[in-house]
Amino acid sequence: MRILFLGASITRGFFSTGADLAYPAVVVERLRARGEAVQPTVIAQPGVEVAQALTWAVPTAQNIVVVQLITNDFRHSIPLSMYQSGYDALLAKIQAASPRARIICLGSWDASQAINGRGATAADYDATTRSACQRSAGVWVPLSQLYAQAGARGPAGVATPFGPADEIHPDDGGQAKIAQAVLAGLESQQAAD
Template sequence: MMSSKAWSTRHKRSRAETSLYVLGAAVLAVIGVAGYLLTESAATTPPDLASLPASTASAAPIPTQVSVPGPLAIVRDGTPLRVLFAGDSLTGNYFASSAEAGFRSRVATALGPVELTTAELADQTLTTVSRIVEVPADLDLAVVELGTNDVGTQTPFDQFTSQYRDLLGKITTTSPGAALICAGTWQDAGEAYDAVIEAECLAAGGRYVPLVDIFEADGTRGPVGTATPFGESDTFHPNDSGHQQIADAILAALTVS
C-alpha cells in the first residue's frame, strides 16, 4: 500500500507533467498558426513586376516628365518667312469650312508674308508622309503634324520613333536655323505616340504642342454631314473652332520679331 507521502509526491509530479504537456501543446499550436499565416502571406503577396518576363511588359514608351521651354524666336529679315508644313488631313485643312479657316492657313496668315512649302497626305501615316517631305534650305519655321493615323494603324513604337527622329533630323540638317514645332496626335488614345513626339521634338531643339485637350473640348469637332471644300464633315476632324484653337496653340509656341 502506498504511503500518503508517496501518493502526494506522485500526484504533484502528475500535475506538473500535465501542465508541461498542456504548455507544450499550446506552444506547438502557436507555432503552427504562425507557420500557416506566413505561408498564406507568401502565397498572396503580389509578384515582383520587375521579375516578370519581358513579354508581359507593354511595348509602349513610358512618358517622361520634361521641363517646358519657352517660345521659339523667329526674327524677320525683311523677306517672307520660309515655312514648311508636314502632316496629314489636319494639315490639309480638313474639315474646315474653307481653306482659309484651316489651322495651316491661319498660322501662315498670322505670320505673313510667308513662302509656304507643304507636304500633306490625308489618311496616311508617318511612314508615307515622311517619304514625300522635301525640306527647303534656310527655313524659318517647320511645323510637323503627324502620328494621328499611326495610332489607328498601330505603327510599332520603335519604327515610329526611328522615322520621326529621321524626319526631324532631315529638317534640322537641311535648315539648321529653323524653328521647329511638333504637334501631338489628334486623338484621345495617342498618349504613347505623343510621348515619342514630345521627346524627339525636344531633343531636336523644338517645341511640342499637344492637341488632345483641343480634341476633347466641346465644340471643336463636327457636326457630321456639313459640306466643305474637302467633302462632308465628320465627328473626328476639327471644325473651324478646332482649327482656330490648333493655330492658336502653335502660334503661342512662337515669338516673331
C-alpha cells in the same frame, strides 16, 4: 520668313469649310497681320504616316517647320518603336535641310486615353513625339486638350469642300484653336532664345 507645314489631312484642312480656314492658313494670316513677310509651303497628304512622309522632298532654308504627323500612325496602329525611329529620322531630315529652323511638333489629334489596335494610347505616341522633339530642340505642342473641347470637331455630315465632315477632324473652330497653339509654341520658343 519661310514656314513649312508638314502633315496629313488636318494640315490640309479636312474638314474645315474652306482651305483658308485650315490651321496653316490661319497661322500665316496672323503672322502677316503682325507685319511678318511670310512665304508658306504646305506639304500634306490625307492618311499619310511618318514612314511615307520620309519619302517627301523637304524644302531647304526654312525658318519655321511645323510637323503634325502622329495621328495616322496612332490610328493605323503603327508599332510605337517604328513610329519613333521614323519620327526621329524625319526631324533629322528637316534639320539637315534647314539647320536653323525653329521646329514645332504638334501632338495627336485624339483623346489622350484613346487606345489603338496594339493597345497603345495616344498619350504613348504623344510622349514619344515630345521626347523626339525635345531632342531636336523643337517645341512640343499637345493637341489632345483641344480635341476634347466642345465645338472643336464635327458635327458629322456637315458639307465641306473635302466632303462631309466627321466627328474626328477639327472643324473651323478646331483649326483656329490649332493655329493659336502653333502661334503660342512659336512665341514660347522665341522667349526661350
